[in-house]
Amino acid sequence: ETGVTQTPRHLVMGMTNKKSLKCEQHLGHNAMYWYKQSAKKPLELMFVYSLEERVENNSVPSRFSPECPNSSHLFLHLHTLQPEDSALYLCASSRRTGYTEAFFGQGTRLTVV
Amino acid sequence: GDSVTQMEGPVTLSEEAFLTINCTYTATGYPSLFWYVQYPGEGLQLLLKATKADDKGSNKGFEATYRKETTSFHLEKGSVQVSDSAVYFCALKSSGDKLTFGTGTRLAVRP
Numbered sequence: 001e002t003g004v005t006q007t008p009r010h011l012v013m014g015m016t017n018k019k020s021l022k023c024e025q026h027l028g029h030n031a032m033y034w035y036k037q038s039a040k041k042p043l044e045l046m047f048v049y050s051l052e053e054r055v056e057n058n059s060v061p062s063r064f065s066p067e068c069p070n071s072s073h074l075f076l077h078l079h080t081l082q083p084e085d086s087a088l089y090l091c092a093s094s095r096r097t098g099y100t101e102a103f104f105g106q107g108t109r110l111t112v113v
Numbered sequence: 114g115d116s117v118t119q120m121e122g123p124v125t126l127s128e129e130a131f132l133t134i135n136c137t138y139t140a141t142g143y144p145s146l147f148w149y150v151q152y153p154g155e156g157l158q159l160l161l162k163a164t165k166a167d168d169k170g171s172n173k174g175f176e177a178t179y180r181k182e183t184t185s186f187h188l189e190k191g192s193v194q195v196s197d198s199a200v201y202f203c204a205l206k207s208s209g210d211k212l213t214f215g216t217g218t219r220l221a222v223r224p
Contacts, residue, residue, distance in 0.1 A: 090156055104149075104157040
């Protein structure tokens with residue numbers, strides 16, 4: 001148990017669907033992150049939030065839309081995805097941005113059909 | 114920019130064999146270095162870290178030494194167990210907020 005919980009664990013969606021991934025942490029951390037994990041590629045940092053404000057967006061397509069309503073919750077809204085977006089999406093948190101250790105959730109395995 | 118290069122897997126070993134997973138990096142300044150492990154069906158967990166040259170990180174029998182002269186942070190374990198089967202990620206953090214990861218190396222340990 002890492003203290004970071006992601007739901008759902010698995011998601012299959014069509015290219016015209018709209019869905020959301022949820023991440024929750026009760027570690028008292030102020031920074032939260034979305035990563036994309038694809039086979040044979042390094043983890044890709046997608047978004048960084050610090051105290052509910054987005055501080056980094058690594059050129060992610062607009063079909064991915066993050067939301068951080070409070071420091072414990074992070075969402076990734078998905079709309080009009082492509083098959084190449086199929087991947088494991090990992091949420092992480094840390095005490096603050098720049099802190100060395102990040103705690104990861106178990107991930108959501110997304111398949112776009 | 115920062116980058117991390119890991120040996121390609123999968124690495125398949127018999128139980129009690131010696132493990133080495135190579136990791137080299139490119140970074141500006143003096144980065145902190147990490148090994149994360151991802152067990153099947155789980156997220157990443159921090160395994161060990163080293164924050165300056167010649168530091169040795171260790172945990173659960175795994176070790177890695179920060180070698181600035183060779184820009185390396187190789188992961189080693191003297192005697193692997195079946196329960197060590199997982200994907201291992203080398204990572205670094207330099208002056209910014211971003212963790213830069215390698216591609217991961219899958220380890221499979223046979224009984």
